[in-house]
Amino acid sequence: MRRMLLAALSRVLQGPAAAAAAAGRTASRVLVASRNYADFASEATFEIKGYLKSALCATLLVHGSGTKLCCTHGGLTGRVAGAAVVYYCLLEVVVEEKCDLHRLEEGPSTTAVMTREEGLHYYKTMQTIRRMELKSDQLYKQKIIRGFCHLYDGQEACCVGLEVAIKPTDHVITAYRAHGFTYARGVPVREILAELTGRKGGCVKGKGGSMHMYTKNFYGGNGIVGAQVPLGAGIALACKYFGKNEICLTLYGDGAANQGQIFETYNMAALWKLPCIFICENNRYGMGTSVERAAASTDYYKRGDFIPGLRVDGMDVLCVREAAKFAADYCRAGKGPILMELQTYRYHGHSMSDPGISYRTREEIQEVRSKSDPITLLKDRMVNNNLASIEELKEIDVAVRKEIEEAAQFATTDPEPPLEELGNHIYFNEPPFEVRGPNQWIRYKSVS
């Protein structure tokens, strides 16, 4: 009886998962509902054999009616009365059958637990980044943003998954496709957009622009391809030096992966056991050059040679999170650097001056959008497993749009920086001095 009840319950809860399995999708995409009893001190867990070899925890939160289902070990008691909607407060997911591993005996956990709050947070963050990038596209076409603008839409799961796996006291450095990280590291949207439009309210007062945004424990935003990698290892060296158990995430792309300085950095990071996670965001194209045309080996997670590596689905925020947690633990244990390759995709071209279709097909872009969009993946996961409702997520969408609109409004109305700013910040912690302008009679004051 108990077995039947359990089986029935898991069938019901697994509804979409069973359907997906029937549709022939791979096990790594099948969701398993996780239930964890919220009110009891201990977690009730039981195993149902034959379902993807995963452990099921029992949690059911009945939304709106106040009635709770009690799950005790091996059993199910209680009743649901009058509940119109049932939300789980927790979801356990099989994220990957197995990551591709290089010089690692075992990889990250193949199951991830995501609470409702976490899911909503990831969703909101990714959606904010998506809409922020699309707004930037719009502002660029209106010529309100100028110069270079490299957009991150499509890759949101990477920066969000990484950020939630590390601590705010950890360090991050990346290349020029940096708006997503800038936001994830804590810079408000309005300051990012105002920086793009070159206003004094920008996060670096309009002096840096798209590729040079910084905040605490975030070192940009770097324009020279590959140069940020030795910098990241240097930050990791400082982390080790100060002994505060901090690590550095050092990001680069598939194009940058062929830079010599990266290999020099691998060598020194491994030699000195620096707490550095090298992360290759492989979006398949370095500007207009596909990975096959640029790299003799496209197994970027193996390119660290003596550095252990793992390759991860970068479109799944939970995969990224679990892998990053694994990597962070590895580094914090003092084992030295580790390399992560995130397989991801950018919808836009390399920059706003690249239409992005001369070296790849519209069909390819469309296919990724329809099958692997990170936000859609998360949304489906949450809705299909009753972690949230479609309406709830739509409300988040509306709130995000509003935030972006307000930020854009700020970014287009805030004044440009004052001319006096031109000479400032040449040096750090230096008494003021004079700076020469375009001729000897034009002088600016330089204040640190």
Place this chain on the structure above:
Amino acid sequence: MAASAAALRNLAPLGVRLARLPPRGRAAGRLLQQRRGIRLSAPAAIQVTVRDALNQALDEELERDERVFLLGEEVAQYDGAYKISRGLWKKYGDKRVIDTPISEMGFTGIAVGAAMAGLRPVCEFMTFNFSMQAIDQVINSAAKTCYMSAGSIAVPIVFRGPNGASAGVAAQHSQCFAAWYGHCPGLKVVSPWSSEDAKGLLKASIRDDNPVVMLENELLYGVPFEMSEQAQSKDFVVPIGKAKIERQGTHVTLVSHSRPVGHCLEAAAVLAKEGVECEVINLRTIRPMDIETVEASVVKTNHLVTVEGGWPQFGVGAEICARIMEGSAFNYLDAPAVRVTGADVPMPYAKILEDNCIPQVKDIIFAVKKTLNI
């Protein structure tokens, strides 16, 4: 005179209102043609953008000498990051136009090695800012080898790409390298302004048996200039090491290279209305610098203003001033030479700040008036 008139007319698309000059030379001939219906054998000058001029030069040189090949990021299948090499990969194939990974130090070294072994590579840097990653190969391998080998190994290579400020590309993408490369013996360094300069200098550089650094300018790529029929010929080269007087004048010498040459001509047009006639010299080559042309001009005008986009300290203008001091023209100066340069700061992003970091027409005019004490 006709050339500068043509140059001034070409600046009209930039929205600049110019003083009208009486047509001379070919233009006069065309006017005569129109008014009197007389057919003269006037050669057909056409408008060519700097981009197309460079493209033609590459095409012609690839065709002329099969040892010439082009390599760099996105030069082949993407048609060039700035479309300079459009159509060339399609025409010449993988052997002659090579896409490289993003590995500047590596592919620059490879290019230099190929040159040492007898090929004539054209090595493109997407911008010269990225050449800093490879500068050891440019200087230590390319520039010095002929000397170190007592002339037994030649390095007939051209390094080319956009140099200096663009529009809103911020600090790491806006630096001018004229002074850096101009500093080094063993290198030749050219800096074209017009389409004629671009085409003629690129052809000359490719045909030169020495390492040549060609500093182009992204903002000039789309600008059309008049190209004479002579310049359209496949054998047209502009000699390296020779400056060009773009505009004759009597009161002050303006010396410049690359995009600021256009600013100088604009300033000259404005000043002409006030009765100040500027002689505008387009250096064309940074190294070896044609200081003789500058000296001869200073002897005539007695006043010197140098104009460049790069930073002031140790810049092209500083070198010109030093050489003028060392030479005979010093005695003809009625006032100290003046430099107009980029502001001495990393390039900021915000438009108002960026605009004030590059030499503007008003800065040149101001400098001229200060020099002339008017």
